Amino acid sequence: xxxxxxxxxxxxxxxxxxxxxxxxxxxxxxxxxxxxxxxxxxxxxxxxxxxxxxxxxxxxxxxxxxxxxxxxxxxxxxxxxxxxxxxxxxxxxxxxxxx
Amino acid sequence: xxxxxxxxxxxxxxxxxxxxxxxxxxxxxxxxxxxxxxxxxxxxxxxxxxxxxxxxxxxxxxxxxxxxxxxxxxxxxxxxxxxxxxxxxxxxxxxxxxxxxxxxxxxxxxxxxxxxxxxxxxxxxxxxxxxxxxxxxxxxxxxxxxxxxxxxxxxxxxxxxxxxxxxxxxxxxxxxxxxxxxxxxxxxxxxxxxxxxxxxxxxxxxxxxxxxxxxxxxxxxxxxxxxxxxxxxxxxxxxxxxxxxxxxxxxxxxxxxxxxxxxxxxxxxxxxxxxxxxxxxxxxxxxxxxxxxxxxxxxxxxxx
Numbered sequence: 001x002x003x004x005x006x007x008x009x010x011x012x013x014x015x016x017x018x019x020x021x022x023x024x025x026x027x028x029x030x031x032x033x034x035x036x037x038x039x040x041x042x043x044x045x046x047x048x049x050x051x052x053x054x055x056x057x058x059x060x061x062x063x064x065x066x067x068x069x070x071x072x073x074x075x076x077x078x079x080x081x082x083x084x085x086x087x088x089x090x091x092x093x094x095x096x097x098x099x
Numbered sequence: 100x101x102x103x104x105x106x107x108x109x110x111x112x113x114x115x116x117x118x119x120x121x122x123x124x125x126x127x128x129x130x131x132x133x134x135x136x137x138x139x140x141x142x143x144x145x146x147x148x149x150x151x152x153x154x155x156x157x158x159x160x161x162x163x164x165x166x167x168x169x170x171x172x173x174x175x176x177x178x179x180x181x182x183x184x185x186x187x188x189x190x191x192x193x194x195x196x197x198x199x200x201x202x203x204x205x206x207x208x209x210x211x212x213x214x215x216x217x218x219x220x221x222x223x224x225x226x227x228x229x230x231x232x233x234x235x236x237x238x239x240x241x242x243x244x245x246x247x248x249x250x251x252x253x254x255x256x257x258x259x260x261x262x263x264x265x266x267x268x269x270x271x272x273x274x275x276x277x278x279x280x281x282x283x284x285x286x287x288x289x290x291x292x293x294x295x296x297x298x299x300x301x302x303x304x305x306x307x308x309x310x311x312x313x314x315x316x317x318x319x320x321x322x323x324x325x326x327x328x329x330x331x332x333x334x335x336x337x338x339x340x341x342x343x344x345x346x347x348x349x350x351x352x353x354x355x356x357x358x359x360x361x362x363x364x365x366x367x368x369x370x371x372x373x374x375x376x377x378x379x380x381x382x383x384x385x386x387x388x389x390x391x392x393x394x395x396x397x398x399x400x401x402x403x
Binding site: 002003004006009019023024025026027028029030031032033036052053055056057058059060061064065076078079080081082084085086094 | 129136160166167168171290294
């Protein structure tokens with residue numbers, strides 16, 4: 001897997017279970033960032049030319065290559081809109097999240 | 100690009116799919132996190148990364164969340180360069196091979212608080228790549244002025260009032276301070292020109308010894324810009340001449356981008372909440388300072 005995914009975290013029951021100092025398993029994500037999002041990027045694959053500009057400029061790295069298509073990891077996308085703003089073909093639309 | 104000629108240029112097409120800075124809690128549209136993400140993707144998994152107290156430490160290491168998938172550590176605020184030096188020589192002493200040590204610090208952690216440790220690191224010639232992501236204030240603690248905050252910026256410690264219009268001091272010439280150490284490689288970059296930044300990180304990673312990159316990274320929270328314009332505003336800063344792209348190598352300075360004509364400074368400034376208060380006279384003085392700086396850079400640096 002090229003990206004870490006959300007994992008379960010079992011809170012230690014005793015202080016000895018906590019790490020000593022600022023250290024922890026690399027890439028351990030106990031939480032997602034999806035709740036931050038107001039607008040979600042939706043890729044129109046008909047107009048997308050796969051220039052990878054969005055992949056390059058995503059501050060969170062949530063845009064990835066999926067067999068020659070652009071895909072978004074909605075667990076960690078914060079909806080900043082940089083991808084849609086930078087897209088030279090306007091192939092990404094920011095759609096309001098429905099609660 | 101003489102030293103990088105033998106290398107395959109890293110582009111979005113061939114860059115690793117692996118993400119080394121992922122699921123972090125940086126604000127939406129954070130330029131600093133983009134700078135860290137791209138650099139780590141160029142450097143790869145066998146990278147020791149050191150972060151002082153600052154935004155990237157605050158958003159990456161929230162126990163039990165660990166947003167780095169390579170080796171990463173938080174250091175003291177002034178000591179990121181000394182910690183990175185220690186990592187580099189320690190790993191060498193242990194016989195570890197094929198690794199890179201990188202230090203990431205913000206503008207405050209580099210130009211103010213961490214400056215003497217960085218100077219020592221360069222002086223000792225330690226094999227560390229030091230990347231300063233410059234968002235022009237202490238953003239993590241609530242937008243206080245740093246040594247790299249430009250003239251006229253409104254921050255919480257330099258509020259804009261009737262008499263004083265934000266920060267009264269100019270941005271330090273950090274790139275030239277570092278180059279004055281006769282460092283093997285130093286460069287400036289901007290997240291608005293991501294491919295140029297990737298090229299420079301790739302080049303710096305080949306240096307055996309200290310290397311330094313000063314990357315301009317926008318901060319929507321501190322600058323008062325919409326989150327989606329983060330990359331665009333970092334590009335406009337270069338286009339209007341308030342930030343420059345340059346390299347220092349083998350004792351020579353070189354502008355890597357020398358625009359024939361600058362875009363409007365006023366357009367760039369007025370898009371940002373931190374410059375909203377500036378008068379026409381303030382903007383004119385910012386432009387005069389820019390022209391003076393460029394006149395000197397063009398005269399002294401581009402002589403080949």
